[in-house]
Amino acid sequence: MAKKGKTAIEPTRDEDYPEWYQQVVKASDMAEKSPVRGCMVIKPWGYALWENIRHNLDDMFKSTGVKNAYFPIFIPLAFFEKEAEHVEGFAKECAVVTHHRLEQSPEGGLVPAGKLTEPLIIRPTSETIIGDSFSKWVSSYRDLPILINQWANIVRWEMRTRIFLRTSEFLWQEGHTAHADKEEAVRRTRMMLNIYARFAEDYLAIPVMKGEKTFSERFPGAVNTYCIEAMMQDRKALQAGTSHFLGQNFSRASDIRFQSADETEEFAWTTSWGVSTRLIGGLIMCHGDDDGIILPPKIASSQIVLMPIVRKQSQRQEVMEYTENLAKALKEKRYGGRRLSVEIDDREIGGARGWEWIKKGIPLRVEIGPRDIAQNSVFVARRDQTPKEKTSIGRERFIIQIDHILDEIQHNMFNKALAFRKKNTVSINHREEFYQFFTPKDQKKPEIHGGFAMSHWCGEEACETRIKDDLKVTIRCIPFDNEREDGECICCGRPSRERVVFAKAY
RNA sequence: CGGGACGUGGCUCAGUCUGGUAGAGCACAGCGUUCGGGACGCUGGGGUCGCAAGUUCAAAUCUUGCCGUCCCGACCA
Structure with missing residues (x-):
């Protein structure tokens, strides 16, 4: 006789969403926590999923002319220092290697011995080390574009981690391209975002919103960051993929110069774009029910x-x-x-x-x-x-x-997720209603609330910050398919010409 | 880094207040009965009670120090 309740997973999503997530991961046999802080062991059932994600995306990339390559996991500190905003954005998350040898200490046990003259950081992303290679590969406009992707692991020393969603080490793909022409680079940035969106919707069955990040949410060092945002079943937003137009910022930092057709010397225009094992977390939270995860057939570990x-x-x-x-x-x-x-x-x-x-x-x-x-x-x-x-x-x-x-x-699966997102996406025009929308009724044990609020924003960072401080709500993106519409900023009331997506985020 | 909690078989935890030499459930192994919706019975294996020092005839239990984990906050592609 069954002795458990009606559901295979306890608690249910309604009872305790974060705990439900942990239990689903455990019950699915996809991954487990490792003894290493913030890191996970991906078990065969979970890794097969990643392999399928990888194969499909890899084919899509290659069909646009991208080739795979591999760059070192270690980045010399000096490289990393070259792009100021980049440093500011990532410095706090860097794991640093300072020694290279172990010796028996007099007290017993091993201690690091040989100190490195220059510390190495473990890549949190590879713009700088790949940029260094690009600078050597490029001398003429005939060498461009360079379209490179690498499948790799990266490390970001996050304060708080959650399996698949934010781990200290994770697997991802990072594409890096360099172009002679600005417009071409922008087109590439868009093209890759479109691939992510198509992959998310057609393979993962996760409906996504395509758009542009605001200044404060932009990739450190980028001119523009485009993203796809998905709604999870707790109505929070998950950034599922990003594509960055880096302008000439990184080519200046890494000295990626070339001679143009009219014999002038110019800096290349670069892009970078990535998705990670976080997609698996998104899959779980988008499709899972109270009996566990539900895998979309196209990328299921087995069908x-x-x-x-x-x-x-x-x-x-x-x-x-x-x-x-x-x-x-x-x-x-x-x-x-x-x-x-x-x-x-x-x-x-x-x-x-x-x-x-x-x-x-x-x-x-x-x-x-x-x-x-x-x-x-x-x-x-x-x-x-x-x-x-x-x-x-x-x-x-x-x-x-x-x-x-x-x-x-x-x-x-896709239609269900889309219906859910539509149901929980609302246009809000008044500040009071906005605050109410994002405030749980029970402060001590917040119930699932909120969603995507389509509201006007004046474009000022101050308003963004204010809302973030008050409600922990951020602008997820400025949607591409936005219609021009006059309105008033949800925060300050000043005039605005379009709506943006506000939500709580992972 | 601030506030709080917790470290006991693989997992979840009881036992700690009131010191007496380690338990339960689940999981695992064997046998039997079951079996098209989460089975049951019997038997069995498995733990230097996070680490170190101290108090004591005696420490999972009391004291001190250390280490680690989790939660809240801060932080956060």
């Missing part, structure tokens, strides 16, 4: 688990053969640009086995027992439906329709 039902040993061989045959047939099929990944779980039958896969978020669970084999059918449960809803489908029909079923799940 299908087959669970043989063996009640008597005498049936075992027949059931296993049928199951393995089905697995083989399914693996022939392609979905989302790659072969279907199919798991067979032949552990003892019982509810626990099924629930484990629910918590891992696999899109389809298929039970195969003697009854099904007798009618040449399979018993299918979809993760986007309640655990009870299982349907018997003829084996051949199931195989033929598998991509339609998975597509349907993929679309359902």
Whole structure:
């Protein structure tokens, strides 16, 4: 008999959203905390997801002419110091290597011995070290553009960490490009943001808003920062990807100069853009329910688990053969640009086995027992439906329709997330209403509240700061698809010509 | 770095106030009965009680110091 409540995850999202998140991560078997402060161990089920994200994005990048390369994890301090705003933005988060050797200390134990003449920082991002290479690679406009991406780990020594969302070390991709022409660099910045948006929506099934950051939220050293922002189920915003137009700031700092067609010497225009393992956190918070994570079929670690039902040993061989045959047939099929990944779980039958896969978020669970084999059918449960809803489908029909079923799940997930965002995005014109919107009723144990507020902003940083201090609400972005509209700043009442997205953020 | 709390089998925790030589639930292993919605019974393995010093006949328990973790704040691509 079941002894737990109705949900596989406790507490539920409504009861305690942050704790729900931690429990979902644990139950999904994707990652766990490591003994190292703020770092995580990504387990196979989580890493497979990252691999799929990586493969798909990598293809998209390459289709635009980007090539992969790799640069060192260590950055000489002197490089890092070159761009003033960049230093200011990242200095506090840098891990620094000052020694290079260990020795036995007289008191026992190992101590660092050889002190480095110049400290090395562990990359928090690679603009400066890649810029140094670019400066050597470029001498003529004919050398441009350079379109480089690297898949790497980076370290940012954050005060408070949360698995997948903000860890001291994380995996990401960072693209770096250099152009002879300003407009071309801006186009590239936009192009990459569009790729992120398409990937988020088509693969992760996460609807995103594209827009530009305000000055205060801009990447340190950038001229413009574009971003995609997604709404999580606690109605907070998650920055899911960013693309920066760096102007000539970093090319001046790294001395990326070239001779133009009309024989003048000029600085290159550079861009950088990245997404990280944070996307996995976004996936969990966007799609998860009170039974655990729900993986979108296109990037799921696996799409299908087959669970043989063996009640008597005498049936075992027949059931296993049928199951393995089905697995083989399914693996022939392609979905989302790659072969279907199919798991067979032949552990003892019982509810626990099924629930484990629910918590891992696999899109389809298929039970195969003697009854099904007798009618040449399979018993299918979809993760986007309640655990009870299982349907018997003829084996051949199931195989033929598998991509339609998975597509349907993929679309359902996106539409559900989009409906949620729409429901919790409101236009607010009055200051009082704005403050009310972002203030929980129960201050001691805040309930899920707020959302995206589309409101007017005069463009002054003072107003931004004021709202941040009062409510912890920030401008997530100035949407690209904004319509011009006259209004009054939600904070000071001065005239404004467009609305921006206000929200609490991760 | 300020405020608070906590370190006891793999996990969650009880035991600490009132010192007497370590427990529960879950997980794990074996056997049996079960089994198409989270099974049950019996048996078993596993802990220098964060570290160090002190008090004591005796310390998980009292004292001091250290280390670490979590929460709130500050900070934050």
